[in-house]
Amino acid sequence: LIKSIKLLTYDTDGESELDKIIESSLDIFTKVWKKRDINSEIAFKGLLTILEYSLQLSINNYACFEKFINAIGYNSVQFWKNAVPYVFDSDLTYGTKFRDSLLFNLTLFDVNNGTNRLRTIELFRELYASVPGIRKSLLGVHAKRFGERYHHLQQRMFHRATSISVSNDSVFSETESGSDDNEEKTQAGRSRSSTTRLYRLQTSSRPKLGLSESKDDSYESDEKADSVETFASGGLAHTHFQQRVINVSNAPPVSLKREKSGEWEIKQGSGGLISCVDPVMSKDKENVWLANIGMNIQSNQRKSISEDGTAFAITTNTLGLPLIKQANADVFFHVLADDDGVFSTEKEQMLDSREEMSLLGVLQNYNRGNYKLNPVIVHEDDYNVYYGGISNGLLWPALHNLPEYIVEEYNNIKILKDHWCAYVRVNYQFAINAVRNSRPQDFIWIHDYHLLLTGLIMQGLDPNLEVGFFLHIPFQPPENFFKKYAAIGIPILRGLLRFTKVGFQTHRDRSSFVELCKENLPLLNATYDSSVDIHTIIYEGWSCSLGVFPVSIKNDDFLKFVQLPETVKKADDIRKEMLGEDAPKDACLFFSVERFDYTKGIKEKLTAYQKYFEKYPNRIGKDVLYQVAVTNRRSVNTYRTYQDECLLFAEEINKQYSCHERPAWKPLVFTTDVLTRSDLVACYLAMDVGVVTPRRDGMNLVAKEMLVCNPYAGLILSTGAGSEIQFEMAGFYAEDGEKCYKRINDLYDIEVFDHIKCLLDIIIIDLKNKFDIKFHSMFAISAGFFEDLQ
Numbered sequence: 165l166i167k168s169i170k171l172l173t174y175d176t177d178g179e180s181e182l183d184k185i186i187e188s189s190l191d192i193f194t195k196v197w198k199k200r201d202i203n204s205e206i207a208f209k210g211l212l213t214i215l216e217y218s219l220q221l222s223i224n225n226y227a228c229f230e231k232f233i234n235a236i237g238y239n240s241v242q243f244w245k246n247a248v249p250y251v252f253d254s255d256l257t258y259g260t261k262f263r264d265s266l267l268f269n270l271t272l273f274d275v276n277n278g279t280n281r282l283r284t285i286e287l288f289r290e291l292y293a294s295v296p297g298i299r300k301s302l303l304g305v306h307a308k309r310f311g312e313r314y315h316h317l318q319q320r321m322f323h324r325a326t327s328i329s330v331s332n333d334s335v336f337s338e339t340e341s342g343s344d345d346n347e348e349k350t351q352a353g354r355s356r357s358s359t360t361r362l363y364r365l366q367t368s369s370r371p372k373l374g375l376s377e378s379k380d381d382s383y384e385s386d387e388k389a390d391s392v393e394t395f396a397s398g399g400l401a402h403t404h405f406q407q408r409v410i411n412v413s414n415a416p417p418v419s420l421k422r423e424k425s426g427e428w429e430i431k432q433g434s435g436g437l438i439s440c441v442d443p444v445m446s447k448d449k450e451n452v453w454l455a456n457i458g459m460n461i462q463s464n465q466r467k468s469i470s471e472d473g474t475a476f477a478i479t480t481n482t483l484g485l486p487l488i489k490q491a492n493a494d495v496f497f498h499v500l501a502d503d504d505g506v507f508s509t510e511k512e513q514m515l516d517s518r519e520e521m522s523l524l525g526v527l528q529n530y531n532r533g534n535y536k537l538n539p540v541i542v543h544e545d546d547y548n549v550y551y552g553g554i555s556n557g558l559l560w561p562a563l564h565n566l567p568e569y570i571v572e573e574y575n576n577i578k579i580l581k582d583h584w585c586a587y588v589r590v591n592y593q594f595a596i597n598a599v600r601n602s603r604p605q606d607f608i609w610i611h612d613y614h615l616l617l618t619g620l621i622m623q624g625l626d627p628n629l630e631v632g633f634f635l636h637i638p639f640q641p642p643e644n645f646f647k648k649y650a651a652i653g654i655p656i657l658r659g660l661l662r663f664t665k666v667g668f669q670t671h672r673d674r675s676s677f678v679e680l681c682k683e684n685l686p687l688l689n690a691t692y693d694s695s696v697d698i699h700t701i702i703y704e705g706w707s708c709s710l711g712v713f714p715v716s717i718k719n720d721d722f723l724k725f726v727q728l729p730e731t732v733k734k735a736d737d738i739r740k741e742m743l744g745e746d747a748p749k750d751a752c753l754f755f756s757v758e759r760f761d762y763t764k765g766i767k768e769k770l771t772a773y774q775k776y777f778e779k780y781p782n783r784i785g786k787d788v789l790y791q792v793a794v795t796n797r798r799s800v801n802t803y804r805t806y807q808d809e810c811l812l813f814a815e816e817i818n819k820q821y822s823c824h825e826r827p828a829w830k831p832l833v834f835t836t837d838v839l840t841r842s843d844l845v846a847c848y849l850a851m852d853v854g855v856v857t858p859r860r861d862g863m864n865l866v867a868k869e870m871l872v873c874n875p876y877a878g879l880i881l882s883t884g885a886g887s888e889i890q891f892e893m894a895g896f897y898a899e900d901g902e903k904c905y906k907r908i909n910d911l912y913d914i915e916v917f918d919h920i921k922c923l924l925d926i927i928i929i930d931l932k933n934k935f936d937i938k939f940h941s942m943f944a945i946s947a948g949f950f951e952d953l954q
Contacts, residue, residue, distance in 0.1 A: 165189050168210040172196055172203055186214055186228060190235040197243075211236070212247060219251075219265040226585055229269045230276075241290045248291070271621055272588050275655045407605045409451045411441055412598050414551070414614035416455035416537060418530065428526040436636060436865055437611060440715045451535040454597055456542065457527075538601060542593045549586035551614070552800045558649070559613045559656075561802075564763045564860035565640040569802050577651070584652050588617060595621035604628070610663070612636045616656050619663035623706070633663040634713065637862040638886065639673040646684050657681055661688075661703045667713040669862040669886045674699065674710050714890050715863045722873050725845040734842070735849035742788050742850070744828055751786040755851035757844065757866055758858070760793040760836060762806045765859045765882065770813050770832075777821050777831060785823030788831060789855070790847070795836040810834075848873035857882040857908065867891075867905075879905035 165185055169175075174192050189210060197207035211232075218229035236243055251262045270291065417438050421429045432438075445451045531537055542550075553571065561569035574580045595618040602608055608631045610618050619631050646653035657680065660666055668674040678699055681688060688703040699710040725731045743751045754773075758764040773789055793810070797803040814834040823829045839847065848854070854870040854877055863886040870879055881888050888907065891897055896904040 165210060165213060168193070168206055168213070171206050183228070186217070187231060190214060190231060194235050194237070208243075208246065211243070212250065215247060216254075216262070219262045219269065226269065226272055226581075230273060233273055244291050268589065268592055271592055271624060272585065274624055275588055275617055275620060275659070276651070406448075406450070407607060408448065408603070409444055410598060410602050410606050410608045411445055411451065411453045411611070412594055412608065412615060412618065413437060413441075413453070413455050413611040414555075416457045416539075417442060417445070417453055418457075418537065420457060420526075430526050430530050436715060436863065439717060439865065440634075440636070441609070441611070443718060445535045449533075449535055452601055453535060453537050454540050454594065454601060455537070456547065457537075457539045538597070540594050540597050542590050546586040546589050548799075549583050550590040552797075553583045554587040554652075555614045556797060556800050557802065558652075559616075560637070560763075562641045562645055562649075563613060563637055563639055565638070565642055566763065566859065567642045567645075569762055569806075571802070574649070580649070581651060587652075591615055591617040592621050594618050596625065598622060598631075599625045599629070602629070608632065609634070617659040620655075620659040623662050630664040632665045632667070633660065634667040635673070635862070636669065636715070638670075638860050639668065639677050640860060641676075641680070646680065654684060657685055658704070661685075661701055661708045662706055663708055665709050665711065667711050669712070669714055670889045671712050672889060673862075673886075674712055678710065714886065715865065717865050717868050717872065719872050721841070722845055722848075722869055725842050726849065726873055728842075731842060731846050731849065734846035738790075738846055738850040742790050742833055744826060746826070748786050751788070752783075752852045753850060754787065754789040754853050754855050755792075755847055756789065756855040756857075757792040757839065757847070758794075758856075758864075760795045760803075760807050760810070761797075762802070763858055763860050764793075765857045765884065766791070766793055766810050767806070767813065768859065769855065769857050770810065770817065773832070774817050774820070784821055784831070785826045785829050788829075788833060790851075791832065791834045792839060792847075793834070793836055794838050844869070845873050848877075851877050853878035853880060855880045856885060856887075858884045861885045861887075863887050863890075871904075880908060881905045882908050 169189055169192060172192060193207040193210040193214070195207075197204050197211060214228075214232055218232050221228065251266060254260045255263050415433070415437060417433050419431050419433045421431070423429055441453075445453060527537060527539070557571035558574055561567065574583070594615055598608055598610075598618065599622055608622070608629060610631060610633045612635060615633075619633060622629055622631055641653075646657075657677075660677070661681065666677075668677065678690060678701070681701060681703075682690060685703055688701055690699065690701045692699050697712065701708050701710065739747075739753060742753055756769065758766070760766070769791075777784055791814070793807075795807060798807070811834065814832055817832050818830050821831045848870055851870075851874065854867070854874075856864055856867045856870070857880065858864055859882075861884055865887070867879065867881055867885060867887045870877065881891070883889075888897075891905065895902070897907060
């Protein structure tokens with residue numbers, strides 16, 4: 165850089181820090197390059213050097229790339245036309261990853277610069293216009309198209325369709341169309357033994373650029389060439405694909421466990437997400453679920469090191485997936501990567517390959533009998549920050565309006581921005597996988613707070629997509645959130661508005677989102693259609709409809725256990741185990757089940773229960789709280805601390821209260837074990853009063869499950885649960901009329917545990933028929949969201 169600056173007869177301080185030299189030289193190089201004179205060649209070399217530096221350090225130094233983009237300014241088609249070929253040549257010759265790094269940095273620039281939307285639109289247009297076909301190359305269009313047609317050919321052969329003959333030429337021609345991508349993929353894995361310099365390629369492998377003689381090409385011709393789809397003739401050219409659901413979530417619909425034998429066991433998962441989506445996904449085996457199942461690139465495999473110690477981003481193939489070394493694998497399955505990791509011994513390499521292929525084989529067998537489960541592979545370091553940091557250390561507590569649980573480190577703006585970049589990188593990987601796995605007619609359904617930016621990123625990759633999003637948790641950020649965390653707050657609002665349709669659990673959450681958009685995003689246009697209860701917001705040229713789609717349960721999945729003799733017997737056994745064989749007639753069994761999460765109000769519940777015995781000592785030896793809190797997210801410090809505190813508190817309560825007449829009695833039974841569906845229903849039947857008291861919750865299906873399974877039991881329900889809002893709107897709770905449950909606003913209210921008062925306040929009625937009429941099943945709710953998006 166210093167040499168180039170001196171050749172341009174400018175002075176510079178060679179003793180200054182590199183970042184300061186880059187910042188000052190950017191102004192010099194851009195001014196000289198735009199003059200298009202004899203010195204433009206030197207200035208272009210300097211700009212290319214800075215671009216290389218930015219792409220090399222994209223993981224740790226995004227600010228340099230942002231300065232670079234702002235420096236070259238508008239009308240940069242000519243720069244990209246000259247620079248992009250060197251980016252590709254470097255990747256193919258030296259095995260660098262500048263192409264992937266460039267696309268991600270442009271995406272990150274788009275996410276973080278919402279106040280200058282016109283600039284980001286222009287930037288993408290200029291890049292795509294500079295080199296025809298770059299968009300197709302980045303999205304792996306040729307490989308994707310060939311895979312779809314090959315799949316369709318298999319389907320036709322399976323169904324013995326003979327109306328259209330399939331010629332070998334069409335297959336071979338399509339294979340050849342993807343040969344460039346295959347060659348590129350092979351060459352991209354070459355050794356990085358040579359130090360990569362983009363400007364070296366400029367001076368050695370290409371003639372000098374005649375910048376002064378070049379002309380700005382119009383966007384129209386290049387974009388047209390980039391957007392035209394050509395198909396080979398023959399049977400494969402006239403394929404017809406039915407609409408599929410492409411479901412995208414952080415968590416998979418299955419749980420994977422490795423046995424002592426080394427074999428992997430796969431089981432159907434549980435939870436609100438799976439209950440919500442599985443009925444829709446199971447309708448068609450061609451549906452695809454994209455999720456992270458833990459098969460991530462290890463930290464020791466993450467970095468590619470050049471001779472000067474610079475870390476590059478990971479290499480990807482034409483499908484956007486990490487390259488895989490298959491030395492010991494008989495079958496190619498394009499989801500795992502060894503990238504550039506060096507195994508210490510051949511034995512370790514073989515063991516790792518066997519482990520990976522064993523897991524892939526389990527997934528392949530699962531896909532044969534179910535909808536397709538495709539893993540999304542990300543860097544392990546990025547995933548840890550994305551999941552344990554931004555997602556559950558910031559977004560989760562913030563959107564639940566529990567700022568006391570936000571990680572303190574995020575008060576440091578540098579740490580916040582670094583972690584935010586990791587969050588964007590993971591969202592980018594999910595987005596690009598969704599785009600590459602989808603067809604034009606597919607319905608893409610994104611889920612929850614982990615993937616708030618995928619819509620924005622996907623629209624940048626393919627603006628013709630229609631993508632739906634459903635937020636399973638509340639949207640109630642603290643008042644100062646968008647001021648204190650403005651660097652990520654505004655991109656979150658913009659990201660959500662780039663989805664075609666966004667669904668919330670409650671009207672409360674949707675109203676909060678609409679108001680926050682009006683406060684923080686200028687120039688938006690918001691309308692409301694009361695006839696269909698839909699808000700529509702137009703912002704930055706994109707239209708987003710906002711609906712309320714409360715998640716429910718599939719009643720039959722629970723009712724089928726209720727009448728079973730073994731379930732009834734199990735319920736009786738649970739009562740005897742919890743209350744004792746000699747329990748008094750007025751003994752009461754409280755039951756509560758949830759994830760072990762600070763949003764569920766478990767500590768507050770235990771505090772109220774402890775004080776309950778202080779105020780009503782006559783209940784000692786009679787009442788029992790059976791608390792099931794399934795442990796999760798132990799890797800997140802705030803969760804681990806909270807869970808340990810609750811367990812210690814539970815022990816203290818059991819030590820504090822005892823009954824001399826009934827020495828085996830314990831006031832509290834606290835377990836973290838997972839219950840099977842049949843055991844859960846048995847607990848519902850055994851309880852006298854269900855306790856559902858979250859501080860904040862998107863919906864909380866437990867309350868609905870309790871009402872369906874045991875409508876004669878009492879129910880204590882806090883206003884923090886989204887289901888409480890739905891129950892009130894459905895007529896289950898009227899201030900001056902019928903009250904089907906005990907509502908509480910104060911989680912520390914000990915009166916709610918006075919079972920006599922509770923049972924008097926609760927009107928015991930047969931809710932089953934009423935519940936069936938007023939609430940849709942889970943399938944109906946999910947299908948409704950699907951149909952509305954269409």
